[in-house]
Amino acid sequence: xxDIEVKIAxxxxxxxxxxxIRSSVLFSELxxxxxxxxxxxxxxxxxxxxxxxxxxxxxxxxxxxxREGFVKLLHLNxxxxxxxVRLIKHGDLFGMEALLGSAHESSAIALGRVYLCRLPxxxxxxLGEESPRLHRQMMKKWGEAxxxxxxxxxQMNTGRADLRIARFLLALAKEHEGVIKAxxxxxxxxxxxxxxxxxxxxxxLASLSEMNMVTDVGxxxxxxxxxxxxxxxxxxxx
Amino acid sequence: xxDIEVKIAxxxxxxxxxxxIRSSVLFSELxxxxxxxxxxxxxxxxxxxxxxxxxxxxxxxxxxxxREGFVKLLHLNxxxxxxxVRLIKHGDLFGMEALLGSAHESSAIALGRVYLCRLPxxxxxxLGEESPRLHRQMMKKWGEAxxxxxxxxxQMNTGRADLRIARFLLALAKEHEGVIKAxxxxxxxxxxxxxxxxxxxxxxLASLSEMNMVTDVGxxxxxxxxxxxxxxxxxxxx
DNA sequence: CGTTGGTTTGAAAGGACTCAAGAGGGGTGG
DNA sequence: CCACCCCTCTTGAGTCCTTTCAAACCAACG
Numbered sequence: 001x002x003d004i005e006v007k008i009a010x011x012x013x014x015x016x017x018x019x020x021i022r023s024s025v026l027f028s029e030l031x032x033x034x035x036x037x038x039x040x041x042x043x044x045x046x047x048x049x050x051x052x053x054x055x056x057x058x059x060x061x062x063x064x065x066x067r068e069g070f071v072k073l074l075h076l077n078x079x080x081x082x083x084x085v086r087l088i089k090h091g092d093l094f095g096m097e098a099l100l101g102s103a104h105e106s107s108a109i110a111l112g113r114v115y116l117c118r119l120p121x122x123x124x125x126x127l128g129e130e131s132p133r134l135h136r137q138m139m140k141k142w143g144e145a146x147x148x149x150x151x152x153x154x155q156m157n158t159g160r161a162d163l164r165i166a167r168f169l170l171a172l173a174k175e176h177e178g179v180i181k182a183x184x185x186x187x188x189x190x191x192x193x194x195x196x197x198x199x200x201x202x203x204x205l206a207s208l209s210e211m212n213m214v215t216d217v218g219x220x221x222x223x224x225x226x227x228x229x230x231x232x233x234x235x236x237x238x
Numbered sequence: 239x240x241d242i243e244v245k246i247a248x249x250x251x252x253x254x255x256x257x258x259i260r261s262s263v264l265f266s267e268l269x270x271x272x273x274x275x276x277x278x279x280x281x282x283x284x285x286x287x288x289x290x291x292x293x294x295x296x297x298x299x300x301x302x303x304x305r306e307g308f309v310k311l312l313h314l315n316x317x318x319x320x321x322x323v324r325l326i327k328h329g330d331l332f333g334m335e336a337l338l339g340s341a342h343e344s345s346a347i348a349l350g351r352v353y354l355c356r357l358p359x360x361x362x363x364x365l366g367e368e369s370p371r372l373h374r375q376m377m378k379k380w381g382e383a384x385x386x387x388x389x390x391x392x393q394m395n396t397g398r399a400d401l402r403i404a405r406f407l408l409a410l411a412k413e414h415e416g417v418i419k420a421x422x423x424x425x426x427x428x429x430x431x432x433x434x435x436x437x438x439x440x441x442x443l444a445s446l447s448e449m450n451m452v453t454d455v456g457x458x459x460x461x462x463x464x465x466x467x468x469x470x471x472x473x474x475x476x
Numbered sequence: 477c478g479t480t481g482g483t484t485t486g487a488a489a490g491g492a493c494t495c496a497a498g499a500g501g502g503g504t505g506g
Numbered sequence: 507c508c509a510c511c512c513c514t515c516t517t518g519a520g521t522c523c524t525t526t527c528a529a530a531c532c533a534a535c536g
Contacts, residue, residue, distance in 0.1 A: 457501085
């Protein structure tokens with residue numbers, strides 16, 4: 001119990017109308033009238049690295065919008081093996097099983113420090129039935145989740161290990177202070193995303209680095225000197 | 239063009255209220271009032287093996303409910319590699335990207351002879367905004383699709399090849415005339431589902447057969463003499 | 477300065493892939 | 507009705523890649 005308390009912190013209640021990432025999230029299309037229907041509290045939360053936001057098998061009452069950081073959805077199979085089935089990024093909605101009243105299919109765990117909004121499922125359900133705008137928006141979010149999951153799966157689980165890593169870096173690359181960087185996670189987590197062992201992740205990164213596809217391989221970042229070169233590598237696998 | 243004509247056949251218009259699989263599909267919760275709102279035609283179609291129901295990149299106007307057979311969702315990556323991202327089964331709804339007006343993320347291709355219903359997306363959208371029952375039902379279908387995709391992915395893409403095949407068989411096993419059988423597909427397709435080469439699929443099936451996990455390995459079916467034994471094998475990987 | 481958790485690296489073993497040849501089955505045309 | 511062809515599936519041998527097990531390394535932290 002104490003463990004949870006240190007890992008989660010309440011940041012206050014959200015004011016969605018003035019939210020900085022509103023344009024990319026669930027409420028982007030809502031108008032004043034719709035907002036007036038929101039009575040349940042939307043909480044603004046903060047989790048430490050490694051904290052469990054919800055666990056597989058739980059019947060959650062909430063869904064979540066990620067404001068900052070990364071979250072992994074970890075699925076435990078019956079035979080004891082684990083896989084990361086989706087990587088939640090800034091602006092993504094997750095935990096949508098709560099809308100259906102069904103148990104969570106996977107555990108949501110913070111990768112690094114994480115800030116998110118917690119929305120009561122009941123509110124979203126009723127609002128969705130009353131507001132065509134939110135209805136549309138929810139369809140869209142479901143669709144995005146599905147498409148992300150399938151593209152992710154299709155890209156990160158095909159071919160040789162170094163190609164998987166390269167595609168992974170490409171998918172997550174972002175310009176940051178003039179240089180293009182991609183985030184890295186614990187090698188074990190990266191392995192769980194692509195179904196390779198952590199040693200292989202490490203070796204693949206080393207070999208990409210030798211080929212000058214990436215530089216400054218660190219614990220949580222790499223820089224990509226030439227994005228086009230990396231793209232070509234992904235496609236041709238030279 | 240002629241190629242398409244022989245592979246697709248119109249079976250007439252559907253009467254959803256008396257549909258034999260209505261309980262498992264999109265309209266299961268609708269009442270008389272909702273049905274009265276359905277004006278657009280729902281067609282009953284038939285595709286031959288290998289026919290493309292829709293292609294990746296197309297902006298479809300319809301979604302589909304599978305009545306009989308299997309459909310593969312084949313995703314072509316930018317680098318030319320392909321993966322089967324989902325296997326559509328009896329009662330499943332697919333092609334939901336049409337609801338969002340976005341392009342199909344993958345091609346839908348008939349695996350064997352297939353019977354399905356074609357629903358105009360526009361109808362579902364308006365109906366969904368008017369009927370809370372259909373709204374709920376659609377959420378549920380999206381959720382099912384996502385959960386299927388993720389479980390599928392997590393199960394069929396982890397561990398040794400023979401274990402993947404075993405899990406695959408387990409997931410598709412059904413009692414048929416007293417014996418438990420599982421459908422098989424072309425070895426290449428099975429390979430695309432689990433990211434293994436077709437030769438490896440063949441070898442794995444042979445090795446499962448040697449261990450008496452399965453018998454009568456044929457082109458399109460295997461029989462499973464002892465379901466519990468197969469389950470144990472999946473979990474322990476002895 | 478030793479401990480701890482995570483990362484890298486090495487060597488050997490095992491699994492999957494490639495290429496290639498052969499076998500089976502269904503359909504077609506003589 | 508049979509011979510033939512084509513497509514698919516199986517099987518074999520060698521190579522390449524990934525895993526496994528182990529040890530060394532590194533940075534953060536008390």
